[in-house]
Amino acid sequence: MLDHTGRYRVRYEDMFRALGHYLDSQRFTRIAIVETPEGFLVKGYVAGDSREGGLHLAPQTYLFTNEDLDILLEQAYGRRRQSRPQH
Template sequence: MLDHTGRYRTRYEDTLRALGHYLDQHRFTRIAVIETPEGFLIKGYIAASGRDEEHFALAPETLLFTDEDLRQLLEEAYRRRGTGGGNSSSSTR
């Protein structure tokens, strides 16, 4: 995947860190990450509340993060960390 300029490859560390944050936020567990030509395919389970506070149900989930999805996750990660990642005057969605 190329960075916001389209000239340089994005580091795996940054991409996987941003992806990991998303998976943590959505309570994924038992995760498989598969790189495809389209991006990253994620297979795992989402921990959902069960019948009481001590029990959880695991729901299977499969997601495809395209290069555009990953670019968006990276922009959010750079904003959280305050390290830029793009033009400071870029869009404010």
């Protein structure tokens, strides 16, 4: 996967960490990820509270385009910059 300039490769570790943060925040479970030329296809279930008071799993499929992934990466880098100790 290339960065937003199209010249440099993005480390998969960084990309999966950013994507994983998003999926965790959206309460995804039972996840399958497939890399495509357009980005990553993510299939899984989103956990939500049911009317009966239990847990409900709704199937979801998303295509994260390379542009979407760039945004997730920039947000992740921003979170890391904020969490660095100040000297």
